[in-house]
Amino acid sequence: xxxxAPSPASAFLVTNTPSPSAVFSGSSxxxxxxxxxxxxxxxxxTQSNPGxxxxxxxxxxxxxxxxxxxxxxxxxxxxxxxxxxxxxxxSALNQSTQVASSNASDPARPLIMAYYPDWAADTxxxxxxxxxxxxxxxxxxxxxxxxxxMQWDGSDDAPELLTRLxxxxxxxxxKVKLSVGGWTGSKYFSKAVGNDTARGTLADNIVxxxxxxxxxxIDIDWEYPGQDGNDGNTVDPLxxxxxxxxxxxxxxxxxxxxxxxxxxxxxxxxxxxxxxMRDVSDFARVLxxxxxxxxxxxxxxxxxxxxxxxxxxxxxxxxxxxxxxAALTAWTSAGFPAAQLxxxxxxxxxxxxxxxxxxxxxxxxxxxxxxxRHRHRRRGExxxxxxxxxxxxxxxxxxxxxxxxxxxxxxxxxxxxxxEGVVVxxxxxxxxxxxxxxxxxxxxxxxxxVSDAEAARANASSSAPTRLELGGAEIRSLYAGxxxxxxxxxxxxxxxxxxxxxxxxxxxxxxxxSLGLKAAxxxxxxxxxxxxxxxxxxxxxxxxxxxxxxGLGLVSVx
Numbered sequence: 001x002x003x004x005a006p007s008p009a010s011a012f013l014v015t016n017t018p019s020p021s022a023v024f025s026g027s028s029x030x031x032x033x034x035x036x037x038x039x040x041x042x043x044x045x046t047q048s049n050p051g052x053x054x055x056x057x058x059x060x061x062x063x064x065x066x067x068x069x070x071x072x073x074x075x076x077x078x079x080x081x082x083x084x085x086x087x088x089x090x091s092a093l094n095q096s097t098q099v100a101s102s103n104a105s106d107p108a109r110p111l112i113m114a115y116y117p118d119w120a121a122d123t124x125x126x127x128x129x130x131x132x133x134x135x136x137x138x139x140x141x142x143x144x145x146x147x148x149x150m151q152w153d154g155s156d157d158a159p160e161l162l163t164r165l166x167x168x169x170x171x172x173x174x175k176v177k178l179s180v181g182g183w184t185g186s187k188y189f190s191k192a193v194g195n196d197t198a199r200g201t202l203a204d205n206i207v208x209x210x211x212x213x214x215x216x217x218i219d220i221d222w223e224y225p226g227q228d229g230n231d232g233n234t235v236d237p238l239x240x241x242x243x244x245x246x247x248x249x250x251x252x253x254x255x256x257x258x259x260x261x262x263x264x265x266x267x268x269x270x271x272x273x274x275x276x277m278r279d280v281s282d283f284a285r286v287l288x289x290x291x292x293x294x295x296x297x298x299x300x301x302x303x304x305x306x307x308x309x310x311x312x313x314x315x316x317x318x319x320x321x322x323x324x325x326a327a328l329t330a331w332t333s334a335g336f337p338a339a340q341l342x343x344x345x346x347x348x349x350x351x352x353x354x355x356x357x358x359x360x361x362x363x364x365x366x367x368x369x370x371x372x373r374h375r376h377r378r379r380g381e382x383x384x385x386x387x388x389x390x391x392x393x394x395x396x397x398x399x400x401x402x403x404x405x406x407x408x409x410x411x412x413x414x415x416x417x418x419x420e421g422v423v424v425x426x427x428x429x430x431x432x433x434x435x436x437x438x439x440x441x442x443x444x445x446x447x448x449x450v451s452d453a454e455a456a457r458a459n460a461s462s463s464a465p466t467r468l469e470l471g472g473a474e475i476r477s478l479y480a481g482x483x484x485x486x487x488x489x490x491x492x493x494x495x496x497x498x499x500x501x502x503x504x505x506x507x508x509x510x511x512x513x514s515l516g517l518k519a520a521x522x523x524x525x526x527x528x529x530x531x532x533x534x535x536x537x538x539x540x541x542x543x544x545x546x547x548x549x550x551g552l553g554l555v556s557v558x
Contacts, residue, residue: 110522110552111135111342111529112545115179117536118161119154124536126165131172133545138177138219138531139165142209143185148192148201150209153185162213175216177259178209182221183230189222190234193246203246207253217259217288218250226270240269240277247286259288263344266294266327268334281335288340289528292331295346297322298360298508300433304352305360307508308345309493310518323493324518328525342528345518347537347544349441349509351424353432355501359490359508419502421484422446431505437537438509438544446498446507448482455480464489464496468516475516475550479543494518512547519551 113136116126129137139162141153152158166176181189192202206218223229225239236242251260262283267276269283283290298305311325321330324343332338422445426434441447450458455466458480464487468475481487484500485507495514498507510518519530530548538544549555 109554110519110527112548112552112554113138113342113529113531114535114545115140115531115533116165117141117154117534118152118158120534120536121155121157121161126161127168129168129535130542130545131169131174133542133549134174134535135529136175136177136217136531137165137169137535138179140179140534141182141185141221142178142180142206143182144180144188144192144202144205146188146191148188148198148205150180150205153182159213166214170214175259177217177219177261178206178213178215179219179221179263180206181223181263183223186221186223186229187233189225190236190239190242193239193242194236199242199246199249203250203253206250210254210258215258217261218254219261219263219291220247221263223263224265224270226272226274237272237274240271243269244282244286247283251286260286261289261291261342262287263291263293264331266292266322267330268336276330277334279335280331284336284340289342290331290336290340291342291344291531292324292327293344293533294322294324294327295344295533298350300350300352301360302352302354303356303360304350304354304497304506304508306490306493306495306497307349308495308510308514308518310514310521311494312492313494314492324521328527338526340528343518343522343530345515345530345532345548346510347439347532347534348435348437349497349507351426351430351432351434351436352506352508353504354506355499355504356506357488357499359493359497419484421500421502422482423500423503424505424507431503436507436509438511439537439539441498441507441509442479442539445483446481446485446500447479447487447511449478450480452476452478454478458482458487465513468513468520475512475547479511510544512543515544516547516551519548521551523552 112134114129114134115138116129117140131137142150142158143153145151155161162176162178169176192198209215210218222243225243226235226237228235247260247262254260268280269277271277295308297307297309309323311323321327327343328338328341331341423431424436424441424444424446425431426436427440428434438447442449452466455476455478466476466478479487481498481500484502485498485505486500488497488499489495490497494517496509496511498509499505515532521527522530530552532538532544532548535545546555
C-alpha cells in the first residue's frame with residue numbers, strides 16, 4: 001500500500017512501538033524480540049478515511065428509509081499521554097463507563113450479535129447468556145433434508161432449547177433468528193431452490209418454524225451457492241439466481257417486520273461462470289443484512305496463517321480477498337451497501353503443530369483448503385464452562401505509559417529439562433489440527449488474565465501490544481501467554497497468536513484487542529454491526545463481547 005492513502009483498516013493496526021496505546025498503519029509481522037524492519041507510518045489526524053458511502057437502510061425491511069449516522073472519527077495514531085488514574089471500582093463497566101443498552105431501538109446504531117449453537121446446551125444453557133449485552137441471537141442450526149423438511153443439527157431437544165432461548169431473550173428485549181444450514185447442513189440447498197415446487201416447500205417449512213417459535217427473523221447459512229462446500233453438497237451454476245428467487249418468495253411469506261439475513265463468504269455469490277457476481281444489488285433489496293464470515297481464512301498448518309485477518313496490511317497475503325477490509329470492498333463494489341453488511345468474528349482459534357515465530361506470507365505458496373467450518377461440538381462433553389479467576393478490569397481510562405520490563409523466561413532453552421508447560425488440546429483431545437475456544441485457552445492455562453504490569457512484562461519479548469485507545473478509553477488485552485506460551489502479534493493481519501517452542505504448538509486466534517480493532521473498523525466504515533461465532537467461546541466475564549461493544553461505541557466513558 002506504499003504511496004497510497006491509508007486503507008480504512010490501516011488506521012486500526014497496532015504495531016510494536018514504545019507506547020503500546022499508539023495506533024499505526026502499514027506494519028509488518030512482529031517476531032520474538034525482533035523489531036520490524038518496516039517503519040510504520042503514523043496516521044495523521046488530518047487524514048480522513050470515511051470508508052464506503054453509507055446507504056440508508058430499513059428498520060423493518062430494506063425498502064423503508066432511515067438516516068444512518070456517519071461513523072465517528074477514530075484514533076489518529078498519536079500515542080496517548082493522558083495519565084488519568086484508573087477507576088477504583090473492580091469493574092470499569094459498572095462505574096467508570098456507561099453501558100449503552102444493547103437492545104436500543106435506534107436502527108442506525110451498530111448491532112452486536114452472536115450465534116448460539118444447539119449442541120452446546122449441556123455445558124452452556126441459554127439462560128447463561130447475558131442478553132443485555134446483545135441485540136440478536138442466531139440459533140444454529142435447522143437443516144433442510146432431502147425432502148426439504150426441516151431437521152435439527154446437534155440434538156433432538158433443539159425445539160425445547162429454542163423455546164427456552166426465545167423466552168429468555170425476549171424477556172430482555174433481545175431478538176432471535178433461526179439460522180438454517182451451516183457447513184454440514186447445506187447439502188440439499190441447491191435442489192431445494194432449484195424449481196418453484198421445491199422453493200415453495202422449503203419456504204413454507206421455514207415460515208412454519210418462524211411462526212411456531214415466535215421468532216424475529218431467519219438467517220440462511222448456505223455454504224455456498226454455486227460453489228463446493230462440504231463433501232457431498234449439490235452444486236448448480238444457477239444456484240445464486242435460484243437463491244435470489246427463493247429469498248423473494250420467503251420475503252412474501254414472512255411478516256413485514258421479520259428480518260431475513262444470510263451468512264456469506266468474503267466475496268459475493270458465485271455467478272454462472274463460477275466467478276463472484278459483479279452486481280448483488282437485487283439481494284440487498286430482499287435481505288436486511290448479510291454476515292461476512294471473515295474467519296477460517298487459515299486453519300491448522302505447519303506454517304499457519306491468521307484465522308480472521310482485519311486487512312492485508314503488508315500486502316503479502318496469499319489470500320488477499322479474505323480479510324474484513326477486502327470483504328467490505330468486494331461487497332460494496334458489487335452494489336451491496338455497507339450499512340447492510342455485518343462482520344463475522346470468531347471466538348475460537350486453530351491449533352497447529354509448528355514452531356514458527358511469524359505467520360504465513362505470500363512467499364509461502366501452499367494454500368490450505370478454505371472453508372467456513374463452524375466449530376461443531378458434540379453434545380454431552382464433560383467441560384466446565386466456568387473460568388476460575390478473579391474478575392479484573394478490562395476497560396479503563398488511559399493511564400501512564402507502561403514501563404519496559406524484561407520478558408519472563410517462559411520458554412525453556414535447548415538442553416534444559418523436559419518441557420513442563422501446557423500443551424493445549426481441542427475438544428477431541430487432539431494437540432493439533434483442530435479448533436479451540438478462547439475460553440479454553442484460558443481454562444487450559446495457555447492464557448492468563450494478569451495485571452497491567454504483568455501483561456507488559458509477558459509481552460515484552462514479542463513486542464505484542466496490550467492496549468488500544470478508542471475515543472478516550474482503552475481496551476486492554478490483559479491476557480498474557482502463560483505456562484510456556486508467548487503471545488505474539490501479527491501486525492499484517494492485526495491478530496495475535498500464541499507460540500510454544502516447548503509444546504511445538506502455535507495457536508492463531510482473536511483476543512479482546514483484535515476484536516476491538518475489528519469492531520472499530522465496522523463502526524467507522526458504517527457497517528451494520530458484528531456477529532460472533534459463537535457466544536459460548538467467550539469467558540464468563542464477557543471479555544470478547546465487551547471488547548466488541550467498546551469498539552462499536554456501545555460503551556461510553558464519563
